[in-house]
Amino acid sequence: MHSIGETARASGLSVSALRFYDGAGVLVPALVDPENGYRWYADRQIHQARLVAGLRRVGLPVAEIAEVLAGDRDDAHRLLDRHLHRLETGLADARRELSRVHALLDTQETPMTTVTLAQTGLASAVRAVRFAAGATTDTELPMLAGVLLDVDSDAVTFVATDRYRMAIHREPAAVDGLPVRAIAPLAWIDRLSTQHGDAPITLTVTDTAIEATGNGWTIKDKPLPYDYTDWRRAVESRTAGGQPRRTRVDPAELRAALTTTPPVIRHDHELVVLTIGAEGGIDVGGEQEWEAGAIAVNREFLLQALAAGGDGQLVLELDGPIRPLAIRRPADDRAYSLLMPVKP
Numbered sequence: 001m002h003s004i005g006e007t008a009r010a011s012g013l014s015v016s017a018l019r020f021y022d023g024a025g026v027l028v029p030a031l032v033d034p035e036n037g038y039r040w041y042a043d044r045q046i047h048q049a050r051l052v053a054g055l056r057r058v059g060l061p062v063a064e065i066a067e068v069l070a071g072d073r074d075d076a077h078r079l080l081d082r083h084l085h086r087l088e089t090g091l092a093d094a095r096r097e098l099s100r101v102h103a104l105l106d107t108q109e110t111p112m113t114t115v116t117l118a119q120t121g122l123a124s125a126v127r128a129v130r131f132a133a134g135a136t137t138d139t140e141l142p143m144l145a146g147v148l149l150d151v152d153s154d155a156v157t158f159v160a161t162d163r164y165r166m167a168i169h170r171e172p173a174a175v176d177g178l179p180v181r182a183i184a185p186l187a188w189i190d191r192l193s194t195q196h197g198d199a200p201i202t203l204t205v206t207d208t209a210i211e212a213t214g215n216g217w218t219i220k221d222k223p224l225p226y227d228y229t230d231w232r233r234a235v236e237s238r239t240a241g242g243q244p245r246r247t248r249v250d251p252a253e254l255r256a257a258l259t260t261t262p263p264v265i266r267h268d269h270e271l272v273v274l275t276i277g278a279e280g281g282i283d284v285g286g287e288q289e290w291e292a293g294a295i296a297v298n299r300e301f302l303l304q305a306l307a308a309g310g311d312g313q314l315v316l317e318l319d320g321p322i323r324p325l326a327i328r329r330p331a332d333d334r335a336y337s338l339l340m341p342v343k344p
Contacts, residue, residue, distance in 0.1 A: 011049030096179040113177030132167035143226035183224035244319030
């Protein structure tokens with residue numbers, strides 16, 4: 001047995017850190033002396049403490065450190081791979097933001113970014129996300145009453161959410177300027193949806209203005225002056241527990257099942273309960289299936305997401321009753337919708 005001081009020296013964790021991880025249930029001493037409260041650790045716990053020290057240095061959350069120690073080796077490797085992906089995504093976000101900050105330091109002028117994309121691509125993006133935008137009367141989260149335009153080096157990602165669902169569409173584009181994020185007011189988005197034609201569209205984005213120009217028309221407005229929700233974190237939650245189950249569905253057949261199966265009523269909302277059938281496809285059930293662990297979502301929201309997906313087959317991704325339901329087109333990760341589940 002090793003004292004807490006010996007364990008600290010052997011592992012690289014401080015004594016206070018060992019006490020913290022004991023209290024959190026992550027690394028509990030093998031023995032606590034009932035007389036004086038001294039903590040004693042077994043030989044195998046030295047190895048565990050070294051693991052904890054390494055995981056702590058790379059910023060793994062405490063709950064996930066506990067999973068690494070408690071799970072098998074394959075599960076631990078998958079969890080570490082997911083954390084590495086989070087770190088890489090966070091680094092990419094930081095690089096984009098620091099590039100913008102460098103530009104602000106180097107110039108007194110407002111940075112301007114121009115985005116050129118096809119009219120059909122813009123129309124698809126607007127159609128794919130508009131239904132998920134929040135209400136313009138939401139004073140608690142006014143930033144959701146718009147569509148985020150997240151511009152990087154070669155594409156613009158359109159994002160809309162009302163907290164209960166989220167729609168995302170990434171459209172390739174020619175970008176001239178720095179990465180930029182702007183929340184486009186819904187009125188501006190709705191005016192865009194009325195434009196038609198084959199000519200390319202140019203979007204001009206600054207901190208104070210957002211403008212779309214087509215063949216003989218220009219639509220201008222001011223971006224909403226708020227920060228937007230971290231939509232990438234919501235996307236990562238799709239696979240936080242591993243790869244979800246996937247099945248292809250025919251939207252027309254699923255819509256028919258949704259409208260003919262009696263819904264589950266909760267808090268004046270109509271819910272539908274979904275499971276993947278034994279031979280694939282989606283089964284629409286009721287209260288009994290929900291209690292058995294199936295996922296329940298708002299029926300109206302699901303119908304709107306199916307409509308936004310367009311014609312042809314769609315893929316539904318399910319991963320238990322508490323993770324978001326994802327809806328996308330086959331072999332296309334550019335556009336998808338996420339529906340938040342309702343807990344039993």
